Amino acid sequence: MADAPAIEIRSLYKIFGPHAHQHVAAVKDGMSKTELNHQTGHVLGLKDINIAMPGGSIQVIMGLSGSGKSTLIRHINRLIDPTAGEVLVGGVDVVKMGSDELREFRRHQTAMVFQKFALLPHRTVLDNTVYGLEIQGLPRATQVAAAMRWIERVGLKGFEGKYPNQLSGGMQQRVGLARALTNDAPILLMDEAFSALDPLIRMDMQSVLLDLQKEIRKTIVFITHDLDEALRLGDRIAILRDGEVIQQGTGQQIVLNPADDYIAKFVREVNRGRVVEVVSVMTPGGEAPKGAITLAPLDTLEQAARRLSESTVKTARVAGADGATLGTVKLEAIVAAMVKPVD
Amino acid sequence: MEWLSKFPNLSDDTLRVVKQTIDESFRAFTRAYGEGIEAFFNPLKQFLIASEQVMISTPWPLVLLAVGLIAWFASRNWKIVAGTIATLLIIGLFDMWDDTMRTISMIFVCTLLSILIGVPIGIAMSRSNRLQSIINPVLDVMQTMPSFVYLIPVVMLLGIGKVPGLIAVVIYALPPMIRLTNLGIRLVDHEVIEAADAFGSSPWQRLKNVQIPLALPTIMAGINQTIMMALSMVVIASMIGVAGLGQPVLRAINNQYFALGVFNGLAIVGIAIIFDRVSQAFGRRLQKHREVVHG
Numbered sequence: 323m324a325d326a327p328a329i330e331i332r333s334l335y336k337i338f339g340p341h342a343h344q345h346v347a348a349v350k351d352g353m354s355k356t357e358l359n360h361q362t363g364h365v366l367g368l369k370d371i372n373i374a375m376p377g378g379s380i381q382v383i384m385g386l387s388g389s390g391k392s393t394l395i396r397h398i399n400r401l402i403d404p405t406a407g408e409v410l411v412g413g414v415d416v417v418k419m420g421s422d423e424l425r426e427f428r429r430h431q432t433a434m435v436f437q438k439f440a441l442l443p444h445r446t447v448l449d450n451t452v453y454g455l456e457i458q459g460l461p462r463a464t465q466v467a468a469a470m471r472w473i474e475r476v477g478l479k480g481f482e483g484k485y486p487n488q489l490s491g492g493m494q495q496r497v498g499l500a501r502a503l504t505n506d507a508p509i510l511l512m513d514e515a516f517s518a519l520d521p522l523i524r525m526d527m528q529s530v531l532l533d534l535q536k537e538i539r540k541t542i543v544f545i546t547h548d549l550d551e552a553l554r555l556g557d558r559i560a561i562l563r564d565g566e567v568i569q570q571g572t573g574q575q576i577v578l579n580p581a582d583d584y585i586a587k588f589v590r591e592v593n594r595g596r597v598v599e600v601v602s603v604m605t606p607g608g609e610a611p612k613g614a615i616t617l618a619p620l621d622t623l624e625q626a627a628r629r630l631s632e633s634t635v636k637t638a639r640v641a642g643a644d645g646a647t648l649g650t651v652k653l654e655a656i657v658a659a660m661v662k663p664v665d
Numbered sequence: 666m667e668w669l670s671k672f673p674n675l676s677d678d679t680l681r682v683v684k685q686t687i688d689e690s691f692r693a694f695t696r697a698y699g700e701g702i703e704a705f706f707n708p709l710k711q712f713l714i715a716s717e718q719v720m721i722s723t724p725w726p727l728v729l730l731a732v733g734l735i736a737w738f739a740s741r742n743w744k745i746v747a748g749t750i751a752t753l754l755i756i757g758l759f760d761m762w763d764d765t766m767r768t769i770s771m772i773f774v775c776t777l778l779s780i781l782i783g784v785p786i787g788i789a790m791s792r793s794n795r796l797q798s799i800i801n802p803v804l805d806v807m808q809t810m811p812s813f814v815y816l817i818p819v820v821m822l823l824g825i826g827k828v829p830g831l832i833a834v835v836i837y838a839l840p841p842m843i844r845l846t847n848l849g850i851r852l853v854d855h856e857v858i859e860a861a862d863a864f865g866s867s868p869w870q871r872l873k874n875v876q877i878p879l880a881l882p883t884i885m886a887g888i889n890q891t892i893m894m895a896l897s898m899v900v901i902a903s904m905i906g907v908a909g910l911g912q913p914v915l916r917a918i919n920n921q922y923f924a925l926g927v928f929n930g931l932a933i934v935g936i937a938i939i940f941d942r943v944s945q946a947f948g949r950r951l952q953k954h955r956e957v958v959h960g
């Protein structure tokens with residue numbers, strides 16, 4: 323498959339209400355969500371969103387309830403029309419597509435998992451799962467073969483003849499996941515796709531996603547409330563508040579340099595040992611003592627701590643792939659970086 | 666001060682002219698287009714006659730068997746089937762079989778016609794708020810206007826007979842079909858529609874795969890209402906020549922035959938109950954997997 327398309331969102335604004343277009347200018351001039359709501363009764367959904375998601379990567383979107391995550395993801399397949407701005411997918415502006423073009427785009431380029439599952443209640447698990455392929459007009463045998471593979475992979479084999487209301491919430495969510503994956507589109511939009519799953523199945527589904535990502539690189543937009551999940555899956559993370567992006571970057575950048583108190587609170591509970599890499603705590607240059615072990619710069623602190631504590635010398639050399647020494651790191655520095663900052 | 670005690674109405678002359686003009690122009694319309702309109706409705710008339718013929722000429726045990734089977738497949742409920750058969754047997758015993766068959770045939774054609782007209786209008790209405798605001802008052806008029814009033818132009822145009830009777834019944838029975846189709850489609854969960862759109866459904870695919878199936882229980886309630894309203898029109902329709910259980914009732918009123926009136930009236934009630942129970946049981950069966958649980 324050709325590389326999955328990049329997604330670029332440029333100066334995107336969304337105002338909910340009957341006369342949204344009249345108020346864009348005011349919002350661009352800095353009117354806040356509360357002011358807009360008080361003065362005009364319109365709701366500011368998104369404000370000046372700019373996110374570039376490279377093709378084939380996983381972009382995580384986080385933020386509190388009502389911060390506009392679902393609104394944002396719905397702009398990518400234009401379930402919601404923006405009030406202003408561009409959504410470029412593979413260089414084509416989704417906002418300017420005609421209805422036929424949009425339909426083809428949705429059929430072949432995107433698949434979506436919904437926060438509230440949105441299964442078709444009158445169809446069985448199997449008939450829900452084939453839906454995307456069915457409306458593309460593929461032969462039934464092809465549809466069923468693809469669907470059964472994913473039904474099995476999400477652990478619902480044996481349930482394909484059941485109706486959604488005969489399944490638990492977590493099972494329904496996995497049907498939604500199987501339905502999206504069966505579509506085999508290069509872009510996957512996942513709105514809190516794992517939120518109803520128990521921790522074990524959740525880990526398993528995260529692995530499904532990461533395995534899939536090794537096989538065929540898709541561009542995945544993933545919404546979650548769980549920072550550990552975000553850090554495990556996300557190549558990049560964007561954090562929303564009140565419809566605005568307040569910080570974006572790699573997980574490590576956000577954990578180490580939270581842009582403000584809000585994000586600092588967000589990242590406080592995270593397991594830093596699994597996120598932060600050796601390179602960001604080492605002392606550049608210098609000589610390692612005799613018998614020191616060698617760490618790679620992208621080893622996590624957890625890996626580094628385990629190996630250093632087993633070694634007799636408590637300082638390690640950090641070396642790149644070519645063997646050149648980049649710097650040194652002490653066990654105390656690693657442990658200090660792993661514990662969470664005090665209030 | 667006379668204008669206070671007597672409402673200042675239009676003068677009698679003016680009113681007479683207005684009424685005369687309307688009547689004259691409608692008569693002219695009838696003369697000019699009556700035959701064309703009659704020809705237009707001819708296929709309907711043939712269909713009505715054929716359906717009545719089938720119902721009457723089929724041997725009664727076969728009819729019983731067929732009705733029993735339909736009741737079974739729609740409801741999967743032995744009590745409803747037994748009640749249906751018993752009602753029909755009693756009706757036959759009291760010598761009302763042929764009239765009942767005529768009435769059932771008329772109700773069948775009328776319901777079919779209401780579905781064919783009502784569902785598409787209901788669908789169109791669900792897609793446009795403007796259309797909804799135009800059609801709703803028309804439906805209000807259709808339901809509240811006394812049925813005798815629209816019998817007049819229908820009879821003027823088409824004379825007395827099956828077709829004008831059918832048209833009058835359909836006008837009266839159609840509104841719930843349209844309203845409940847519209848309502849059913851509007852009530853379909855917005856998220857499910859979004860999911861259908863997100864996978865690239867065309868408007869037709871969305872309608873066929875999602876909206877109609879999910880609105881079906883409500884549409885079935887509309888069909889049930891339509892049948893009940895059509896049955897309530899049986900006696901009025903018989904005044905303009907629709908054969909069936911209504912005619913003996915009409916004769917009973919004119920001649921003060923109490924027993925005749927009661928028997929035929931009860932027969933109408935009997936088939937109303939059959940239609941109601943069977944169609945409701947069918948609606949409930951459709952509903953089984955449709956409720957969304959767990960969010």
Ligand SMILES: Nc1ncnc2c1ncn2[C@@H]1O[C@H](COP(=O)(O)OP(=O)(O)OP(=O)(O)O)[C@@H](O)[C@H]1O
Nearest residue numbers: 338365366367385386387388389390391392393394
């Ligand atoms: N159709 C709409 N009309 C008016 N306001 C809306 C509409 N849809 C969303 N909003 C508003 O936009 C804001 C963002 O909603 P959104 O559903 O995107 O939040 P979210 O981040 O997905 O929250 P959650 O984590 O609870 O799912 C909310 O303030 C909501 O009230």
Ligand SMILES: [Mg+2]
Nearest residue numbers: 391392393437
């Ligand atoms: Mg949401």
